[in-house]
Amino acid sequence: xxxxxxxxxxxxxxxxxxxxxxxxxxxxxxxxxxxxxxxxxxxxxxxxxxxxxxxxxxxxxxxxxxxxxxxxxxxxxxxxxxxxxxxxxxxxxxxxxxxxxxxxxxxxxxxxxxxxxxxxxxxxxxxxxxxxxxxxxxxxxxxxxxxxxxxxxxxxxxxxxxxxxxxxxxxxxxxxxxxxxxxxxxxxxxxxxxxxxxxxxxxxxxxxxxxxxxxxxxxxxxxxxxxxxxxxxxxxxxxxxxxxxxxxxxxxxxxxxxxxxxxxxxxxxxxxxxxxxxxxxxxxxxxxxxxxxxxxxxxxxxxxxxxxxxxxxxxxxxxxxxxxxxxxxxxxxxxxxxxxxxxxxxxxxxxxxxxxxxxxxxxxxxxxxxxxxxxxxxxxxxxxxxxxxxxxxxxxxxxxxxxxxxxxxxxxxxxxxxxxxxxxxxxxxxxxxxxxxxxxx
Amino acid sequence: xxxxxxxxxxxxxxxxxxxxxxxxxxxxxxxxxxxxxxxxxxxxxxxxxxxxxxxxxxxxxxxxxxxxxxxxxxxxxxxxxxxxxxxxxxxxxxxxxxxxxxxxxxxxxxxxxxxxxxxxxxxxxxxxxxxxxxxxxxxxxxxxxxxxxxxxxxxxxxxxxxxxxxxxxxxxxxxxxxxxxxxxxxxxxxxxxxxxxxxxxxxxxxxxxxxxxxxxxxxxxxxxxxxxxxxxxxxxxxxxxxxxxxxxxxxxxxxxxxxxxxxxxxxxxxxxxxxxxxxxxxxxxxxxxxxxxxxxxxxxxxxxxxxxxxxxxxxxxxxxxxxxxxxxxxxxxxxxxxxxxxxxxxxxxxxxxxxxxxxxxxxxxxxxxxxxxxxxxxxxxxxxxxxxxxxxxxxxxxxxxxxxxxxxxxxxxxxxxxxxxxxxxxxxxxxxxxxxxxxxx
Numbered sequence: 087x088x089x090x091x092x093x094x095x096x097x098x099x100x101x102x103x104x105x106x107x108x109x110x111x112x113x114x115x116x117x118x119x120x121x122x123x124x125x126x127x128x129x130x131x132x133x134x135x136x137x138x139x140x141x142x143x144x145x146x147x148x149x150x151x152x153x154x155x156x157x158x159x160x161x162x163x164x165x166x167x168x169x170x171x172x173x174x175x176x177x178x179x180x181x182x183x184x185x186x187x188x189x190x191x192x193x194x195x196x197x198x199x200x201x202x203x204x205x206x207x208x209x210x211x212x213x214x215x216x217x218x219x220x221x222x223x224x225x226x227x228x229x230x231x232x233x234x235x236x237x238x239x240x241x242x243x244x245x246x247x248x249x250x251x252x253x254x255x256x257x258x259x260x261x262x263x264x265x266x267x268x269x270x271x272x273x274x275x276x277x278x279x280x281x282x283x284x285x286x287x288x289x290x291x292x293x294x295x296x297x298x299x300x301x302x303x304x305x306x307x308x309x310x311x312x313x314x315x316x317x318x319x320x321x322x323x324x325x326x327x328x329x330x331x332x333x334x335x336x337x338x339x340x341x342x343x344x345x346x347x348x349x350x351x352x353x354x355x356x357x358x359x360x361x362x363x364x365x366x367x368x369x370x371x372x373x374x375x376x377x378x379x380x381x382x383x384x385x386x387x388x389x390x391x392x393x394x395x396x397x398x399x400x401x402x403x404x405x406x407x408x409x410x411x412x413x414x415x416x417x418x419x420x421x422x423x424x425x426x427x428x429x430x431x432x433x434x435x436x437x438x439x440x441x442x443x444x445x446x447x448x449x450x451x452x453x454x455x456x457x458x459x460x461x462x463x464x465x466x467x468x469x470x471x472x473x474x475x476x477x478x479x480x481x482x483x484x485x486x487x488x489x490x491x492x493x494x495x496x497x498x499x500x501x502x503x504x505x506x507x508x509x510x511x512x513x514x515x516x517x518x519x520x521x522x523x524x525x526x527x
Numbered sequence: 528x529x530x531x532x533x534x535x536x537x538x539x540x541x542x543x544x545x546x547x548x549x550x551x552x553x554x555x556x557x558x559x560x561x562x563x564x565x566x567x568x569x570x571x572x573x574x575x576x577x578x579x580x581x582x583x584x585x586x587x588x589x590x591x592x593x594x595x596x597x598x599x600x601x602x603x604x605x606x607x608x609x610x611x612x613x614x615x616x617x618x619x620x621x622x623x624x625x626x627x628x629x630x631x632x633x634x635x636x637x638x639x640x641x642x643x644x645x646x647x648x649x650x651x652x653x654x655x656x657x658x659x660x661x662x663x664x665x666x667x668x669x670x671x672x673x674x675x676x677x678x679x680x681x682x683x684x685x686x687x688x689x690x691x692x693x694x695x696x697x698x699x700x701x702x703x704x705x706x707x708x709x710x711x712x713x714x715x716x717x718x719x720x721x722x723x724x725x726x727x728x729x730x731x732x733x734x735x736x737x738x739x740x741x742x743x744x745x746x747x748x749x750x751x752x753x754x755x756x757x758x759x760x761x762x763x764x765x766x767x768x769x770x771x772x773x774x775x776x777x778x779x780x781x782x783x784x785x786x787x788x789x790x791x792x793x794x795x796x797x798x799x800x801x802x803x804x805x806x807x808x809x810x811x812x813x814x815x816x817x818x819x820x821x822x823x824x825x826x827x828x829x830x831x832x833x834x835x836x837x838x839x840x841x842x843x844x845x846x847x848x849x850x851x852x853x854x855x856x857x858x859x860x861x862x863x864x865x866x867x868x869x870x871x872x873x874x875x876x877x878x879x880x881x882x883x884x885x886x887x888x889x890x891x892x893x894x895x896x897x898x899x900x901x902x903x904x905x906x907x908x909x910x911x912x913x914x915x916x917x918x919x920x921x922x923x924x925x926x927x928x929x930x931x932x933x934x935x936x937x938x939x940x941x942x943x944x945x946x947x948x949x950x951x952x953x954x955x956x957x958x959x960x961x962x963x964x965x966x967x968x
Contacts, residue, residue: 118894121893121894122890125796125797125890125893126890129797130796130797130799149897152897152901153793153893156793156900157793157797285726307911308818308819308820308907309813309817309818309819309876310819310820311781311783311789311819311820311821311822311876312783312788312789312803313807317805319803319804319805320803320805321788321790321794321798321801322790322791322794323788323789323790323820323822324789324790324791324794324820324822324850324851324857325791325820325821325822325854325857325860325903326791326820326903327903327904327907328900328903328904329904330907340752342752342753347753347762347764348752348753348764348765349762349763349764349765350763350764350765350766350767352594352597352598353762353763355566356566356570356571356598357762358571360762362753362760362761363760364758364760364761364808364809365808366754366807366808366809367805367806367807367808368805368807368809372750373814373817375816376750376814376817377749377750378749378750378751378752379749379751379752379764379765379766379767380752380766381752381764381765381766409765410765413766416765416766419766435750435752449562449563449566449567452562452566453559453562456590456593459597459769460593462766462767462768462769463768463769463770466749466768466771470748
């Protein structure tokens with residue numbers, strides 16, 4: 087744009103940058119030159135270092151100080167570099183050793199599932215929990231190089247005993263894996279899913295994306311129209327308050343599904359050919375106090391922060407072995423969301439996608455799952471209006487308080503709610519007893 | 528899947544479908560056969576008509592009735608077909624004649640802008656409002672086949688007079704177009720934008736997408752993880768309450784931007800090379816009570832419902848002619864969002880994208896726009912906590928009530944808020960006087 091020769095002033099400012107570290111006081115400079123020097127010549131040119139930052143701070147000029155604060159320019163802290171063992175790699179500053187992949191096995195032949203995921207899972211420790219109703223032995227490919235712990239009915243009986251109201255059958259079996267995990271992060275994917283491909287047909291690594299979602303802050307207090315501002319290439323949109331930009335810790339990452347979308351039985355029965363083929367290249371924070379149907383098909387969470395809130399509580403009378411016959415994940419999802427809102431944690435939804443294979447007959451399911459569809463009418467407004475008390479400061483506190491309220495406020499309208507309340511109580515107790523410390527199995 | 532020969536029962540049910548219209552009573556059938564007949568053989572086969580619907584309704588079976596209700600199957604209403612004039616076409620059930628395209632001209636040479644949009648705009652009526660500060664004559668390509676009304680300072684002076692606190696200069700000039708429009712829908716796009724291309728490099732028609740967003744319901748009371756359930760190919764996810772699926776009227780559609788993202792001056796100044804290249808193929812409803820930075824660059828709205836809430840109110844002292852120097856749209860956006868939440872209307876964000884061309888120097892702007900960034904820290908929590916009184920039943924009521932509160936609650940902290948309150952009051956009066964009825968110009 088500039089066609090005229092540079093001014094004397096601009097030449098002087100240019101020259102001063104080269105000697106900036108020799109100056110001891112910048113305060114005599116007029117404000118607009120100081121700002122120009124700081125932004126255009128120093129920041130843009132990548133010349134800001136500790137010493138020069140101090141020099142600008144020392145001017146005491148309000149504009150410069152606000153700018154430094156707004157852009158969140160920090161004094162450099164000497165980082166503590168993690169010791170990298172040969173078997174440990176680091177994704178998004180999370181070490182592989184901090185992650186458990188938990189799989190609930192509802193089918194005995196896990197070979198197709200495991201081969202599809204082999205290249206992705208091989209870096210991590212796997213927990214496979216066999217549905218206690220499943221009679222046949224699990225079939226797992228031989229010669230896998232990675233560590234798998236398999237838990238069956240006998241382990242569940244040993245750890246949980248018969249004194250609990252929690253049923254770990256069907257999709258609920260994976261919650262046993264959440265309980266016995268000792269890792270900071272858990273990634274859990276249904277056994278009828280395989281890794282999806284992105285819009286350019288490249289295979290997605292859903293674990294890496296989940297970890298990216300969990301490792302970067304969530305922004306639940308104001309919606310960013312360009313989606314997750316912490317993704318590469320994204321940022322906060324004009325008007326987004328700077329004080330909210332540092333966000334909060336993300337505790338739960340909810341992935342999505344291509345092919346068989348996670349519809350309910352009536353919808354899938356009416357539209358049997360319907361498949362989801364739209365790959366939406368976005369992750370976003372679900373705003374605080376907004377409820378959503380969190381599906382358990384493809385999720386990851388910070389177990390240390392919200393583990394006890396992922397509870398197998400609501401079971402339908404006619405619950406079966408296909409997703410649309412269950413409600414446990416939707417219920418548990420609303421519990422986690424309420425807990426996150428209360429404790430100031432974030433929930434993200436969007437990427438990564440998995441590819442869901444077809445399973446089950448929606449019309450057959452419709453005869454069973456009707457009940458779940460009806461319960462939601464009551465459950466959603468109830469969760470939406472929930473405000474937990476200030477004394478609930480941990481996830482365990484929150485779940486216990488919710489359990490109490492479920493019993494008192496919903497228990498009368500459907501016996502399923504009463505059972506859910508009891509299971510939540512038992513779950514909190516179980517978590518306190520065996521959710522940490524030495525492995526119970 | 529079925530390899531066995533069909534059962535006698537299934538053959539009988541198949542045969543019965545052919546003769547369904549001859550039956551007068553289905554109630555003796557067992558429930559599961561009735562459900563099978565209704566869902567698999569009738570609905571799926573596309574054989575449901577008015578007579579057969581009555582037959583199923585007459586059974587009085589609860590499962591069938593719930594299903595009909597849940598799937599929102601309605602008696603057919605004979606549609607009133609619009610009279611289609613040769614110059615009128617219909618997109619998304621909205622006639623071209625119901626739409627005004629409003630452009631605020633901040634630059635005199637509109638020829639590149641108009642040629643880029645020609646094929647898209649040619650079906651509609653255009654309102655161009657020339658920035659009163661702009662001295663040169665507008666340059667518009669000759670030989671355009673579509674109707675354009677151009678408004679200048681003299682029209683503004685005639686309609687608004689000097690008795691108002693509203694300044695229609697800069698980006699605010701387009702609000703004059705909103706005021707004098709007499710159409711149900713307004714689409715407004717900044718004059719530095721051209722139509723974008725989608726992920727497959729096909730040219731997007733942003734107007735058609737905006738109208739689609741406005742013509743289909745919004746779902747602000749529960750978040751649908753697969754985004755706008757009313758898009759082709761999308762649906763409600765398992766767990767979404769059926770009672771919330773019919774949604775509410777969408778009053779505002781906020782589009783996004785490729786290339787120059789709508790960042791604030793500090794962010795753009797720090798990252799001068801930053802451009803937005805991610806095309807996210809999604810539209811979503813912004814949940815009720817969630818605030819967001821609504822940008823005025825690329826929006827469409829239902830003028831009949833929320834027109835008076837799009838008000839040119841907050842002006843910065845050093846406001847200029849590039850977007851990052853303004854706050855009027857962010858402020859007005861929060862007003863509209865509060866109004867929509869209060870009146871039970873919806874706001875969507877996402878598609879369509881426009882391509883924003885570079886304009887202005889962020890660092891130069893930073894010296895002016897600083898003020899806006901600071902104001903947001905106060906404004907956002909204030910809007911977030913706003914609950915309007917029950918007596919506010921129209922958009923005008925809501926804006927007037929907000930104006931009063933701005934004056935009382937924010938007026939003391941910054942003189943800009945006091946002026947904004949006054950402008951909002953004047954805007955409501957102006958809207959009442961000349962916002963409807965015969966055109967004031």
